[in-house]
Every structure is written in C-alpha cells, then in structure tokens.
Amino acid sequence: MTRQAGSAAPLGSDRRRLEVAAALDASAVVAPAVILLAPSGEVEAVDHPTRIGPTPEARSVDLTDRVVMPGLVNAHAHLDLTLLGPRPFGGDWTTWAGMIRRERPTSPEAIRQAVLAGARLARAGGTAFLGDIAGNRGLPAVEAMRESGLPGVSYVEVFGIGLAEPGGLEFLGSLRDRTAVDAGGVRLGVSPHAPYSCGDRLYEAASRLGLPLATHLAETPEELRFVADAEGPLVELLKQVGAWTDSIRPWRRTPLGRLAAPLGESAAAIVHGNYLDDADLEAISRLAGVRRDGRRLGVVYCARASEYFGHPREGARPHRYRELLELGVPVALGTDSLVALDTPERLSVLDEMRRLARRDAVEPRRLVEMATLHGAELLGIDLREVSLRRGSRPRGLLAVTVARESRDPIGEALRAETSPEWLALAGSS
Numbered sequence: 430m431t432r433q434a435g436s437a438a439p440l441g442s443d444r445r446r447l448e449v450a451a452a453l454d455a456s457a458v459v460a461p462a463v464i465l466l467a468p469s470g471e472v473e474a475v476d477h478p479t480r481i482g483p484t485p486e487a488r489s490v491d492l493t494d495r496v497v498m499p500g501l502v503n504a505h506a507h508l509d510l511t512l513l514g515p516r517p518f519g520g521d522w523t524t525w526a527g528m529i530r531r532e533r534p535t536s537p538e539a540i541r542q543a544v545l546a547g548a549r550l551a552r553a554g555g556t557a558f559l560g561d562i563a564g565n566r567g568l569p570a571v572e573a574m575r576e577s578g579l580p581g582v583s584y585v586e587v588f589g590i591g592l593a594e595p596g597g598l599e600f601l602g603s604l605r606d607r608t609a610v611d612a613g614g615v616r617l618g619v620s621p622h623a624p625y626s627c628g629d630r631l632y633e634a635a636s637r638l639g640l641p642l643a644t645h646l647a648e649t650p651e652e653l654r655f656v657a658d659a660e661g662p663l664v665e666l667l668k669q670v671g672a673w674t675d676s677i678r679p680w681r682r683t684p685l686g687r688l689a690a691p692l693g694e695s696a697a698a699i700v701h702g703n704y705l706d707d708a709d710l711e712a713i714s715r716l717a718g719v720r721r722d723g724r725r726l727g728v729v730y731c732a733r734a735s736e737y738f739g740h741p742r743e744g745a746r747p748h749r750y751r752e753l754l755e756l757g758v759p760v761a762l763g764t765d766s767l768v769a770l771d772t773p774e775r776l777s778v779l780d781e782m783r784r785l786a787r788r789d790a791v792e793p794r795r796l797v798e799m800a801t802l803h804g805a806e807l808l809g810i811d812l813r814e815v816s817l818r819r820g821s822r823p824r825g826l827l828a829v830t831v832a833r834e835s836r837d838p839i840g841e842a843l844r845a846e847t848s849p850e851w852l853a854l855a856g857s858s
C-alpha cells in the first residue's frame with residue numbers, strides 16, 4: 430500500500446478505512462487511529478478505532494505500523510542550489526557566499542536541472558507544497574518549478590541597494606509581464622533578498638506588486654549592525670560589488686523596524702528571524718493579524734540551516750519561535766538549500782520537525798502545525814489541503830514506518846531518520 434515517495438501507488442477508488450498507528454495534523458493527535466476516506470479522497474473522519482465503530486462497506490487497509498500525517502509545506506528553499514550538494518560551512522560567511530556565487534548554476538538549462546532535482550528531493554521528503562527562492566532574477570527557476578509539478582510559490586529574487594537599486598527597480602517594474610502570475614500550481618512571488626542588499630524603495634516597489642513576498646531578515650548580527658549604523662563587513666561587501674554610496678545612511682532601527690510597512694502590506698514571509706528583539710516580536714504579532722489574498726505574515730524558521738551557519742551566535746538568546754507561536758504568529762518551517770543540510774537523499778521539513786523534537790522537546794501536534802498549517806498560511810494555500818480534519822482534501826498523505834504495536838509511535842517516527850512514504854489517494858491530485 431505504500432511506496433517510496435515520488436510516485437505513489439493508488440489506494441483505489443472506493444471508500445477506505447485506514448487503520449494506522451497514529452494520525453496527526455495541526456488540530457489533533459490520535460493514536461491508534463482510523464482515517465475514513467471517501468472515494469474522492471475527502472476525509473470523512475479521523476478518530477480512535479473504538480469511536481469510529483465498524484464500517485463494513487469500507488475497504489480496510491492495515492497501516493498499523495505507520496504514523497500518518499498530511500503532506501508537508503516547506504516554506505523556504507533554494508532549489509536552484511540543489512546540485513551543489515551538502516557542503517561544510519567553514520565558519521566564514523563571506524567565503525561561503527563566494528563559493529555559492531562561483532558554483533551556482535547560471536545557464537537556464539543548468540538552473541532547470543537543479544530545480545527539477547530539488548523538486549524530486551522535496552517530493553521524496555514528503556513535501557506537498559514549497560516556497561522556493563528563484564535565485565537572482567531566476568525566471569527559469571519559476572518555469573522549472575511549474576514543470577516539476579510541485580505546487581507552491583516561486584519567489585523571484587531581486588537585489589538592489591545604493592547604486593544597484595535603480596537596476597533592481599527596473600527589473601521589478603517588468604516582473605509581472607515576464608511570466609504568468611499563476612500557472613502549473615505555482616504562484617509567482619517576489620523576494621527582495623535582504624535588508625543589506627535591497628533599499629527601501631525596492632522593498633516598497635516589491636510590496637506594491639501585490640505578489641506573495643519573502644525576504645531574509647534578522648539573519649545575522651552583521652545585518653543588524655548594517656541597518657542600525659551603516660557599518661561593518663556588509664558595507665565592505667557593498668563596496669566590493671560596487672553598490673555602496675554614502676547616501677546609504679544608518680536607519681537607527683532593527684531590520685524589522687525599518688521594513689515593517691512594506692512587509693506588513695504584503696503579508697510577507699519573514700525568513701530566519703534569528704535575531705529579533707522584544708519590539709520586533711510585538712510588531713510581528715500585530716502584523717500577523719492582517720490577511721492579504723488568503724495569506725498571513727509570519728516567520729519561516731530554518732532550524733537546521735540556522736545551526737549550520739552558527740546561529741544564534743555565542744551569547745545571543747535562542748531563536749524565539751516559541752514566543753512567536755505563543756503570540757499567535759504563524760511560524761512555518763523551511764529547509765533553506767541542500768547545501769546547508771545533512772540529508773542528501775531528501776529535502777524535507779520533516780527533518781526540521783525531528784530536530785526541534787529532539788533539541789527543544791516541542792510537542793508533535795505543534796510540529797505538524799508548523800510544518801503544515803502555518804506554511805500554508807504563509808504561502809496562501811487552502812488549509813484543507815494540509816489537514817486531516819473532516820471535510821478536508823489533503824494533497825497526499827505521508828506515512829512513517831514504526832514498529833508494529835509501538836507504545837510510542839509518534840515519538841518513534843520523530844526519532845527515526847528514514848524518509849517518509851506517500852499514500853496516494855484516488856480522486857485527489
């Protein structure tokens with residue numbers, strides 16, 4: 430009944446009764462459980478077997494050694510970097526970024542191959558929807574994601590600060606004419622890269638496009654220093670690339686304080702947020718209350734990537750995702766690129782869930798909520814596509830194999846290092 434993720438075996442077209450070790454989604458954890466599925470793939474019920482009672486007309490499927498959840502949302506990836514493979518960080522960001530600049534694909538065909546490979550690894554990791562950064566004006570990456578069949582948002586990345594800002598603005602002015610806003614299940618988005626590489630006018634123009642917007646923010650102490658004081662190594666970087674001008678003045682703010690207006694107006698996905706202060710948290714919780722085109726502003730936490738780059742640095746407080754969650758802010762999970770990961774065989778926020786379960790003892794329901802519902806809210810995906818609630822139509826069900834009659838199937842699934850499998854539901858796409 431199950432196969433390795435990628436090409437799923439159909440479960441058939443009749444009514445199904447899935448007997449599972451545990452079922453979990455953002456709303457509930459049930460163990461053991463029965464999942465009743467209509468022929469259409471719609472969820473009719475999820476509950477403890479004794480509360481479901483007998484269903485003689487439904488075909489029973491024994492999955493009592495599987496923990497089942499909806500397909501996951503990876504809210505931040507760089508599929509175009511997939512073929513670089515995992516690399517050591519080395520401890521120096523400038524050296525690392527230089528390696529990326531030298532080795533990233535540049536021809537449309539090389540970008541296409543990388544994105545298709547990344548989409549395959551994402552599917553293999555149980556990803557139902559993905560938010561990808563189409564690197565450096567990477568329109569071929571948008572088209573490749575559409576070709577891959579993996580739905581979600583492809584955010585076209587743009588740079589431009591100081592002397593480079595006019596060029597970025599000009600590109601943004603024509604972005605909507607360069608590709609379809611919505612095609613192949615992939616929505617066009619825009620990603621001003623970061624506060625040190627994009628000026629205020631560029632953020633405002635990106636926000637005015639009315640597209641989903643994602644940006645790296647509050648990622649490093651150097652970025653905070655750049656925004657507050659217009660000093661430090663990022664000034665040197667801008668000088669090297671010829672973008673620096675003395676008209677770039679200190680903002681005397683945090684990155685979030687500086688950019689709250691355009692980020693709020695576009696219901697942005699704020700990626701990383703490794704260094705947020707109390708006022709930032711307050712502002713984010715206020716902005717997260719606003720909806721735009723079915724999206725909410727929220728934070729994407731890339732737990733493994735943050736560790737890879739050594740965040741939070743010594744002396745800084747841990748990432749504040751739990752406080753954000755308590756404030757009602759959606760906190761989605763993202764992987765960042767495969768370069769920063771320890772799982773060459775898949776690209777999956779299941780591994781972020783596992784990391785947070787192990788490191789911070791986050792409860793399983795919360796982890797699934799971050800990996801499904803919150804990602805869907807940030808990307809603007811119909812929540813019924815990532816839910817097991819009655820009446821939902823999940824875009825695929827994931828199974829993680831555990832020992833039969835395990836006393837702690839969910840804990841076992843989160844401690845495992847195996848890839849998940851897809852259960853395909855006839856009638857769903």
Ligand SMILES: [Zn+2]
Pocket residue numbers: 505506507562645700765766
């Ligand atoms: Zn990123």
